[in-house]
Amino acid sequence: MTENIARMPPERFFSERFDVTPSLMERLLGSNLAGRVDDADIYLEYRVNEELVLEENVVKKASRHVSQGAGVRAQSGARTGYAHTDDLALKNLEEAARQARAIADRSGGSGVVAVAGRGRPHDLYTLAEPPIVTELARKLDLLRRIDAACRAADPRVRQVIVSLTSEEVVMLIATASGWTVGDVRPLTRLNITAIAEDGGRREIGGFGGGGRVPFDFYLEADRWKRFATEAARQATLKLSAIDAPAGTMTVVLGPGWPGILLHEAIGHGLEGDFNRKGVSAFAGRLGQKVASELVTVVDDGTIANRRGSLNVDDEGTPTGRNVLIENGILRGYMQDRLNARLMGQAPTGNGRRESYAHPPMPRMTNTFMLAGQDDPREILKAVSRGLYAVNFGGGQVDITSGKFVFSASEAYLIEDGEITKPVKGATLIGNGPDALTRVSRVGYDLALDEGVGTCGKDGQSVPVGVGLPTIRLDGMTVGGTAV
Amino acid sequence: MSADAALLADVLARATARGATAADGFLIEEQSFSASVRLGQVDTVTHSREQRLALRVFAGRASAAASTSDLSRESLERVVDEATALARVTAEDPHAGLPDAAELIEHVPDLQLEDHEGPEPTPEDKIELARRAEAAALAADPRITNSEGAEYFDRRAHYAYATSHGFARGYSTSSFGLTVSPVAAKDGEMQRDVWYSYARRRRALEDAESIGRTAAARALRRLGARKVKTAEVPVIFDPDTAASLLRSIAGAASGPSLYRRASFLLERLGTRIAAPSVTIVDDGLLPGALGSRPFDGEGLATRRTVLVGEGKLESYLLDSYSARKLGLASTHHASRDGAGVSVGTTNLMLRPGTTSPQDLIGSVKSGFYVTELIGFGVNGVTGDYSRGAAGMWIEDGRLAFPVEEVTVAGNLLEMFDRIEGIGNDLVLRDRVAAPTLKIARMVVAGD
Numbered sequence: 001m002t003e004n005i006a007r008m009p010p011e012r013f014f015s016e017r018f019d020v021t022p023s024l025m026e027r028l029l030g031s032n033l034a035g036r037v038d039d040a041d042i043y044l045e046y047r048v049n050e051e052l053v054l055e056e057n058v059v060k061k062a063s064r065h066v067s068q069g070a071g072v073r074a075q076s077g078a079r080t081g082y083a084h085t086d087d088l089a090l091k092n093l094e095e096a097a098r099q100a101r102a103i104a105d106r107s108g109g110s111g112v113v114a115v116a117g118r119g120r121p122h123d124l125y126t127l128a129e130p131p132i133v134t135e136l137a138r139k140l141d142l143l144r145r146i147d148a149a150c151r152a153a154d155p156r157v158r159q160v161i162v163s164l165t166s167e168e169v170v171m172l173i174a175t176a177s178g179w180t181v182g183d184v185r186p187l188t189r190l191n192i193t194a195i196a197e198d199g200g201r202r203e204i205g206g207f208g209g210g211g212r213v214p215f216d217f218y219l220e221a222d223r224w225k226r227f228a229t230e231a232a233r234q235a236t237l238k239l240s241a242i243d244a245p246a247g248t249m250t251v252v253l254g255p256g257w258p259g260i261l262l263h264e265a266i267g268h269g270l271e272g273d274f275n276r277k278g279v280s281a282f283a284g285r286l287g288q289k290v291a292s293e294l295v296t297v298v299d300d301g302t303i304a305n306r307r308g309s310l311n312v313d314d315e316g317t318p319t320g321r322n323v324l325i326e327n328g329i330l331r332g333y334m335q336d337r338l339n340a341r342l343m344g345q346a347p348t349g350n351g352r353r354e355s356y357a358h359p360p361m362p363r364m365t366n367t368f369m370l371a372g373q374d375d376p377r378e379i380l381k382a383v384s385r386g387l388y389a390v391n392f393g394g395g396q397v398d399i400t401s402g403k404f405v406f407s408a409s410e411a412y413l414i415e416d417g418e419i420t421k422p423v424k425g426a427t428l429i430g431n432g433p434d435a436l437t438r439v440s441r442v443g444y445d446l447a448l449d450e451g452v453g454t455c456g457k458d459g460q461s462v463p464v465g466v467g468l469p470t471i472r473l474d475g476m477t478v479g480g481t482a483v
Numbered sequence: 484m485s486a487d488a489a490l491l492a493d494v495l496a497r498a499t500a501r502g503a504t505a506a507d508g509f510l511i512e513e514q515s516f517s518a519s520v521r522l523g524q525v526d527t528v529t530h531s532r533e534q535r536l537a538l539r540v541f542a543g544r545a546s547a548a549a550s551t552s553d554l555s556r557e558s559l560e561r562v563v564d565e566a567t568a569l570a571r572v573t574a575e576d577p578h579a580g581l582p583d584a585a586e587l588i589e590h591v592p593d594l595q596l597e598d599h600e601g602p603e604p605t606p607e608d609k610i611e612l613a614r615r616a617e618a619a620a621l622a623a624d625p626r627i628t629n630s631e632g633a634e635y636f637d638r639r640a641h642y643a644y645a646t647s648h649g650f651a652r653g654y655s656t657s658s659f660g661l662t663v664s665p666v667a668a669k670d671g672e673m674q675r676d677v678w679y680s681y682a683r684r685r686r687a688l689e690d691a692e693s694i695g696r697t698a699a700a701r702a703l704r705r706l707g708a709r710k711v712k713t714a715e716v717p718v719i720f721d722p723d724t725a726a727s728l729l730r731s732i733a734g735a736a737s738g739p740s741l742y743r744r745a746s747f748l749l750e751r752l753g754t755r756i757a758a759p760s761v762t763i764v765d766d767g768l769l770p771g772a773l774g775s776r777p778f779d780g781e782g783l784a785t786r787r788t789v790l791v792g793e794g795k796l797e798s799y800l801l802d803s804y805s806a807r808k809l810g811l812a813s814t815h816h817a818s819r820d821g822a823g824v825s826v827g828t829t830n831l832m833l834r835p836g837t838t839s840p841q842d843l844i845g846s847v848k849s850g851f852y853v854t855e856l857i858g859f860g861v862n863g864v865t866g867d868y869s870r871g872a873a874g875m876w877i878e879d880g881r882l883a884f885p886v887e888e889v890t891v892a893g894n895l896l897e898m899f900d901r902i903e904g905i906g907n908d909l910v911l912r913d914r915v916a917a918p919t920l921k922i923a924r925m926v927v928a929g930d
Contacts, residue, residue, distance in 0.1 A: 055743065058574035063548035063823055064565050066558065067535075080527040086534060086552040099530040102606070136572050159743055195745050195864065204745055204864040244869070246892065246928035247713040277521065279631050279666050279675065359527060394859035396871070400631075400666055400675035401708070403888050405858035405871030427860040427869040427890050429928075479860070479869045479890020479928040483715055 010172040010182025014044050018088040020070075025174035028072070028097050037101070039075040039337060040176040041315065044088070045356040047169045048132055054143040054162040062136075069356035074100040075338055082359040121181055121311040121318050124304045125212035131166035131188035134215040139164055142218060146228045150194055153232035156239065159195035160231075164188070166215070173316040181316040186212050187307065187463060189452060192227055196235035203241075203424075205234025205409070209450030211307045227450075234391065234410060237422050244411065244426035244480025250383050251428060251476040252414065254390035255376070255447035259466030261428075262297055262367050263455065264395040264404040265435040266290070270324050270332075271350070271362040271457075272339030274399050281402030281433050285330050291436030293328040294372055301349055301365030307451040308366035308465035312349070315360050319349035324367075325436070336362045354460040364455060368467030372442025376470035379441045381417040387426060387478055388412045388419055402432035405479075427479040435473065443470030487512070487653060491645035494538060494559055499647055501567040503540040505581050506647045509780060509819040511535050513640035518606065520613040521632035522621075528606065537819055538562060542570040546579045548823045578807040581781065584648040588777065588784040595771040596656040597639075598684040609635050612661060612691050619695025620665040626706065627699050629666040631675060636660045637685070644782050644819075654777050659685045663695050667702040674708065676701035676855075681913055683771050701854070704875065708885035710929040711876055717850035718891055718925040719843055719877070722908060724853045725917035729763060729831050731861050731868075731895055733915075736790060736798075737816070737826040738805020740863060747866035747896060748796060756796045757899035760836060763791040765800070765816075767829030774830035774914035780819030785829060788814055800826050833917040836905030840919040843904045845880040851927050852877055853891060866895035872927075889929040898922050 008016070015021040025042045046068045053061035069086040070093055081103025083096035143162045150160045165188065172182040189210035196203050207230040211217065218224045253261060266282070274280035282290065291297075301310050301319025310319045315337050323331045335343070336351030339362055352363035380388065388411065395406030408426040412419045448467035455464045491508045498506040512534040519526040536559070537550040547569035551562045617633035636659070643653035662679040678698035680689035720728065732748075740746035748756065757763075767785035769775050776785055781803055789797045801809065802817035802824055818827030844852060853874040860869040869892035875882040906919030 058576070059572075060546075060574055060576045060579070061548070061823065062569040062573045063550070064562075064569060065549065066551040066553060066562065068553050069533075077524075078521070079525045081529075082527060083530040085532050087532070087554075092532070096530070103525065103528045136569075140572060159745070161743065193745075195743065197744070202744065202749075202864055204862070244892075246890075246926050248930055277631065278629055279673065281673065357531060357533065359529065396857040396859065398675070398855075398857060398873075400673045401705075401873075401887060403857070403871065403873070405860070405890065407858055407860040407869065424865075425860065425862065425867040425869045425892065427858060427871065427892070429858075429871045429888055429890050431888055477710070477888065477890070477928060477930070479871070479892050479926075481869070481892045481894075481926045483713060483926055 010170050010184060013046065013170050014172050020044060020088055022174055022180045025180065028093055029174060029176050037074045037076045039341065041073050042174050043071045043314065043356055044172045045069060045169060047167065047355065049165065049167045050132060051163060051165045052139055052143060054147055057147055059140050059143055067355065070096060071356040071359070072096040072100045073359060074103060076103065078342055079103050080338065080359055084357050121183065122302055124302065124309050124311055125186055127186055127214045129214050130168055130186040131215045132168040132186065138215065142224060146192060146224050149225050149228035150192060150232050153229045154196065154236045156196045156198045156236050157194050157232050158197045161193040163191045175316055179316055181312050183311045188213060188215065190218055190227060192231035194231040194235040196239055198239045201239055203235050203238035205231055205238060207231040207234055208452050211305050211451040212309060213305050237410065238424050241422040241424035243482040244423040245478055245482050246480040248475050248477050250386035251473045251478065252380055252383060252386060252388045253468060253471050253473065254388065255443065255445045255468055255470050257449040257466065258389060258392055259368050259449060259468035260392050260395050260406055262369055262468065263364060263464070263466050264397045264406055265430060265432045266297065266325070267364050267367050268397050268399050269402060269432050270334055272333045272335040272343060273362050275333050276339045276343050279400050281400065282330065288330055289328050290330045290433055291325050291328040292439040294442045295325055295328055295436050295439050296370040297325040297367065298323050298370065299334055299350070299364055299367045303366055306366050306448065306465045307453065307463045308364070310365060313351045314353045315351035317347045317349045317351060319365060322348045334362045334364060336360050352462050354462060358460050361458065363457065363462055364464050366448065366465035366467065368446065368448060369469060371444050371446035371469045374441045374443045376443040376445050379443055379470055379472050380414060380419065383414045384416055386414040388414050389426065389428065397432065403429065404432055405429045423480065425480060429477045429479055438473045438475055439471050440474050441472035445469050487643035488645065488651045490554065491643060491651065494536065494563055495645060495647045497560060497563045498540045498567055501563060502542060503567050503570065504543055505541040507539050507581055508645055509537045510643040511640060513638060515636065515638040516609065517634060517636035518610045518613055519632045519634040520610060520617055522630055523614060523618065525610055526632055538566055539824065540566045540570050541580060542567065544575040544577055544579050545570050545573045547573055578804055581646055582783055582803045582813060584650065587650050587782040588652060591652050591654055591777045594768065594775045594777055596654065596683055596775060598657040600684065600686060616661055616663045616691040616695040619692040620663050620699040623696050623699035624703055626667050626669050626703060627665050628668045631664040631666065633663040646782065650782055652778065652782065656683065658683055658773065659688055661688055661691060661694055663698040665699050665702050667706050669706045672706060674702050674705035676705060681773055683773060705873065705885045708873065708887035710888050711886055711927065712930050713928045715924050715926050717847045718922045718927065719847065719850065719852045720920045721852065721854045722910065722917055722919055724856050725920040726915045727856055729833055729915050729917055732763065733800060733828050733831055735863050736800050738799060738801040738809065739826060741799060742805055742808040745864050747864060751796050752799060754796060755794045756896060757791055757794045758902040759794040760905055761791055761794050761899060761902055762789065762834040764789055764834065765828045765831045769830050772830045772911060774828065776829060779815045780817035780824055783813055783815040783817065786815050800828065802826050828915065830911060831915045832909060832911065835907050835909035835918040837907050838904055840906045840908050843906055843919055843921045844877055844882060846904065847877045848879060850877045851886065851891065852882060868893050868895050868898065889927050891925050891927055893925040898925065
């Protein structure tokens with residue numbers, strides 16, 4: 001039933017299926033756009049997404065979504081014309097190119113000076129069997145086993161919802177500088193939600209993971225069982241949690257997913273667009289000290305099989321390992337082609353878009369802090385009173401003022417160096433340019449997250465990764481209810 | 484038969500031929516335009532045409548969903564085949580199925596959701612509207628030094644719905660919007676804020692200069708913001724932040740949260756969940772309103788639903804599936820955004836009171852006036868609430884100084900119980916709207 005789209009290179013896929021060849025794309029760019037704009041490209045995308053949902057012990061929901069389309073972009077100075085269509089017929093592509101060009105005509109462009117594609121694309125996620133083609137029976141069987149394992153982990157678990165999504169995106173981009181590159185991107189994510197009840201009290205907890213990996217990833221070393229048990233633990237732990245404290249205190253963040261701190265506190269503020277426009281709290285601060293000297297932060301899109309990784313970004317630029325902060329000093333921004341050109345910098349492989357229906361902008365890939373020297377146990381032992389946060393829900397930042405928040409889904413009080421009671425409803429709030437100056441200890445236990453992150457910006461969602469070693473932050477504000 | 488209806492009929496016929504016992508399809512076609520301007524220069528202009536078919540098929544009591552943006556015959560056939568194949572592997576569910584054919588809407592009312600006034604302005608005219616709005620913000624004060632830009636958008640959409648029992652209806656909508664996001668700066672500090680206008684008719688958009696000036700005033704009043712000491716104080720939510728509290732109530736009252744037992748409103752139907760002054764209505768029949776629609780995602784006629792009446796939870800928000808699971812009737816709130824069916828509100832509003840917002844602020848000796856909330860600290864299962872906030876500190880009944888980098892925390896049920904003042908300033912600016920709300924006390928965490 002399932003067509004195996006991954007078996008074909010993107011050039012051949014689009015030419016066989018839609019009669020859109022690289023030479024046709026070049027012709028569209030050439031006849032419509034050449035000589036009048038600074039940069040232009042045509043992006044083709046075909047996406048298949050499958051979702052299976054188990055609730056009340058059975059798989060009741062199954063869905064499959066197909067989307068396809070083309071986005072045509074023309075840029076002149078800081079101006080962008082963008083047109084997209086979900087009908088890949090030639091007349092629609094020509095019309096899209098005409099609409100995109102209209103913007104350039106209005107400004108009298110200076111001719112193509114686009115940055116040529118540099119370097120070779122990576123090969124980070126070629127899979128023998130991509131998750132979208134794995135047979136349904138195996139997926140359904142896994143969902144049932146997860147449901148049973150989660151319920152068996154604790155009798156107080158009353159509801160289990162398991163969802164498994166599998167996706168494949170085929171993209172092909174042709175730029176005005178003659179660079180054509182394609183990519184086939186597998187992605188899968190498993191999410192387990194447990195609802196626990198005890199007496200009159202109800203709580204919800206969740207866990208999951210995934211990446212640009214085959215379905216068998218979930219079976220390796222019984223990873224699925226660990227996820228199921230962890231979801232049950234997250235929900236039942238909160239049944240006995242006390243109200244979070246309110247006020248300023250020492251906060252210790254555990255390894256892995258708490259790296260969302262970096263994503264919110266500094267990541268967005270280091271995206272090129274906000275800095276070119278001078279609306280980021282980090283604008284004009286390259287070379288300045290913005291963090292404790294213990295802190296080195298990188299954004300790395302080149303890690304094999306990670307959720308945030310890409311062989312090339314959505315403008316065709318190979319991704320890189322970009323140092324954002326080195327020993328506390330701000331070293332670089334994340335760039336797409338437009339902002340790199342306008343700021344006189346090189347593209348960093350961070351130009352991403354949600355789909356063909358959205359123009360690209362600078363976005364993060366996998367953002368993490370490098371490991372330090374400290375023993376995580378010693379970091380905790382040295383805290384007389386504070387909060388130890390090991391799992392988080394979502395976060396958000398106001399890029400201009402630098403203020404960010406993120407919500408802890410698993411956190412504990414630290415009393416006299418010991419982890420004591422679990423707390424619920426703790427929100428951490430801080431100021432981006434200031435938060436990382438408060439880092440006083442960095443553990444040697446760097447971990448990346450399990451592969452669940454999705455980042456939203458200007459209404460566009462893209463998969464991302466984060467990572468962190470255990471760190472201590474002095475004087476963070478915790479927004480609980482216990483005064 | 485229109486082209487939409489013919490396409491849907493073909494798809495549903497093929498599903499039946501492939502063994503589906505019932506099926507329904509929702510077809511959305513839309514065209515949109517947007518233009519952003521930054522510091523007087525055009526930034527991004529976007530044109531788009533999109534179409535999407537969402538299909539649901541039933542094989543007895545088992546179901547599956549599929550969607551596609553490729554409406555070629557070959558692709559549609561593949562989608563139908565895949566959906567019917569998927570429906571064969573999902574489990575039987577006694578509550579699955581379409582609504583009764585007899586309950587579907589017969590006459591589609593004209594809710595004035597589409598702007599027919601011509602002529603269509605040129606792209607240059609639309610860009611000019613964004614430019615004027617931003618220019619007004621930049622001219623408002625020398626401390627407005629920068630801008631994230633202004634954006635104009637318009638969107639025209641047609642929705643068609645059909646079922647395998649022969650039902651086929653459709654309707655068209657238009658929407659327009661203008662937003663401005665200026666940056667104010669002083670002594671190295673930067674503050675951004677935003678103001679907007681959305682409408683179904685172009686001429687109903689707020690004046691561009693007025694949007695710009697409001698956005699500037701909002702950014703300016705944030706300059707000099709500071710943290711405050713942690714305290715339990717009265718908290719006043721401005722209309723936009725108060726509207727976000729209604730969204731949380733609607734989420735907890737929606738069928739899927741309830742049958743999953745993941746809601747703080749579980750088993751609360753008919754009981755008091757808010758102060759007696761609180762009435763919350765979802766009215767999908769308001770002519771020309773942004774959230775209005777003639778029928779829901781399953782072809783059931785839109786209604787006016789009292790969600791909370793004088794403090795008492797009067798109704799849940801249900802589609803036909805969650806209604807059957809809960810042993811209730813659908814409240815006609817099915818929403819059809821992706822391929823599946825979910826629950827969504829129409830125009831959700833909290834009934835205004837008689838006190839002016841100034842008098843509400845005047846009633847507070849020391850407290851917090853919230854104008855922005857960030858983060859995701861709302862737990863829909865317990866109602867626990869803790870979000871990042873910015874706004875103004877109230878001293879002796881007056882807005883004294885701007886506040887940032889604090890959180891407001893409590894529990895939604897306690898917060899709605901502690902509403903002790905409701906403003907007279909309800910304006911339906913978006914699909915969810917509330918007047919200014921005063922909550923007797925919440926924890927504000929800062930230094």
